[in-house]
Amino acid sequence: MRFLPATALPRWLERLRGDGATVWAPVDEDGVVVLRPWEGQPIASRYVNPLNSLKDVLLPRTETILEFEGRPTDLAVREPAPPQSQVVFGTRPCDAAAMELNDRVFLEGTFVDEGFRRRRETTTVLTVACTVAGPHCFCRAVGGSPTAPRGSDLVLHPVENGYLPEAPTSRGEKALRAASDLVEDVEHPDPREAGRTVAMPLAERIALDGLAARLRDHFEHPCWDAISRRCHSCGLCTFVCPTCYCFAVFDSLRVTRGRRQRGWDSCQFKDFLLMAGGHNPRPTRKHRVRQRFLHKLCYFPEAYGEYQCVGCGRCVAGCPVGLHLPAVVDELGEVLG
């Protein structure tokens, strides 16, 4: 088995950067761990999940779809430059898995989202497996594991003084080749096994079996009134979530020049579905909160056979009023049986 000493990490990332890729890494910024373009700054070591997930890299907060210049009758339209290659270091297995869920939405079927595809194909995901779970983590309850390779190009299993790299894809293998002189050979049992024994108390409290069907049958259940009442209709839960992918398209104009952009939007915002003419199909908190949870726990499983949640725990840590996925699954379990 291969072994990458921790001391070799900056050199390796520096080489990947030297190849022209933007390297992202978790850095501690005023006490908040954030994925940032890495330029040699210290890499955070003690974190569960960075504030921003892989979504921020693959489906950015805002991106330009096209640029235009001229007058309405005489308009030149340009496509933006294609995305540059990127390498993301230090993402967690849950976030990597989340990107496979997003792949299904953006890449499967007849319509392929070109923007997402191009980014996805030029991004290498270097995951660092988890040796401890945070108090808000529950990946195991939704089919994941702290050492799972799903969605990663390379999984770095932390061991004393370094990592054991495992490359599920050729992109990951290629990234590791840049470290071929830094890697040593060692004897070690299967590092994925370690994931089984990581304590994750929250995962044990979540029962999802058969929930999708029960939700389908109880669309009008009065519990949604009670569950949603404390929601403030912000976008926090959806923006921190690696699997929420909704976006809006908007233009910004400077006299004769402009950009068409797309950026994150949230089904929790009051005006998310507001139509020209004033009709809003989801006018109340009940409609919006129900939408969020039915999308994750009913519509997505019906369409793709799995829940749209990877248990990263960001909504658990973040929602200012404790209206997060495990809490709602628990409340639903009580009322729907």
Added chain:
Amino acid sequence: MSDIQARLREIARRLLTEGHVRVFIGFGPGFEANRPVPFFAADPDAADRLLLDEFCAAGLARYVLEEVREGPVGLVARGCDGLGLERLLADHRVAREQLYVVGVSCRGVVDPDRACAAAGEEVRAARVNGETVTLITPTAERSFPRSACLLDKCLRCQDPTPRIADVLLGEAIPPGERDLAHVDAVERMPSDERYRFWARQFERCLRCLACRQVCPACNCVSCSLDRPEWLERGTGLAEQFMFHFTRAYHVAGRCVACGECERACPAGIPLGLLNDKFMKDLRDLFGVAAPHRPGDVEPLGKFCPDDPEGWHEGGEGT
């Protein structure tokens, strides 16, 4: 707290039984034992599920805005909730007779994550006694300083008791003077460094609007932050600055320092520091002793007919 909790339930039950209020807002059990959540008791029996302990973190004032539409509302209010309610009243968003306020004095709310870090394991219960906080975990009971356990907003709070309670449970704690010294460090930074400091903070912003949605001062019917003619939707640094300046200026002189925005922010942006900078300027420029208490002199919240600069319809200058 349990004696007060019992009295709270009793009052809420009576208000609901007699039909004085349509709903009583307080806290109820959350998914995690140390994270109670806002709870809306709509019938007398539900009043028995109200709880009040050292982990009740969320501000409740903002809920009143929607809940009063259907009829009078009762709620439990700590000092920060009381200030939030005063804000809504001063802004004429709700009427006093629509509210029944059960006041309680608050000694500070324990942040379960911070307490867990201090105690080294999950904290089940806590007691706040003056400068120390006793944390009770499955294996031990130990005391820690306030700063290691409480929410940031509580560490700076000077208004533990609400000023507008219809009934106050327990002793009133007198208000203090808000300490704005932490603003000095930022003011002393050279301007380049200060720019970099705020740019770094604002770059993290997800534009989730949690700070606005929880804020009792952000009670406008229609918000300029939603309007592309005022704020473009992008998240480049220019838009991030515009977003944060607009929010801060719009609550300047109206912010009640309840700390909810900073508590809600997932990105750890020091919104309280920004608000306190405005607070300090209001204090120093206008001589307002406590700019965060509505109803006192509000230099930016009121138009006086004898204003030396007059009123300019349509924004024309003199």
